Amino acid sequence: QVQLVESGGGLVQTGGSLRLSCAASGRTLAMGWFRQVPGKEREFVAGMTWSGLSTNYADSVKGRFTISRDNARNTVSLQMNSLKPEDTAVYFCAAKSRGLIGTKSLAVGAQYDYWGQGTQVTVSS
Helix, strand or coil: CCCEEEECCEEEECCCCEEEEEEECCCCCEEEEEEECCCCCCEEEEEEECCCCCEEECCCCCCCEEEEEECCCCEEEEEECCCCHHHCEEEEEEEECCCCCCCHHHHCHHHCCEECCCEEEEEEC
16 A cells, blocks of 8 residues: 655745655555646646656646656656646646556556645636
């Protein structure tokens, strides 16, 4: 069982930056970030394999968000720059601890075994 704890959410103005972090209690093969707005389905934001060789980003965040991980600390971070009001959502950290995963599959929520509780990100206009 892997527990995930997110931190770093908050309120920021349009154009601002936030950095989310997620600490995992055990070894993971891949980690990712998803987000959800009330009334809508959870959507993929960014993902990365343990090696760091494969990363995947949603088109809506490419060039603005950067995912990174510290394997020694079992943490994954999401640096979010140039934030927009449409980035407002609850952001969830996810981890995969079994099996292989390809670059495209990083965007599939069902590929992940564990999920964090979520952290609110609000971007004011």
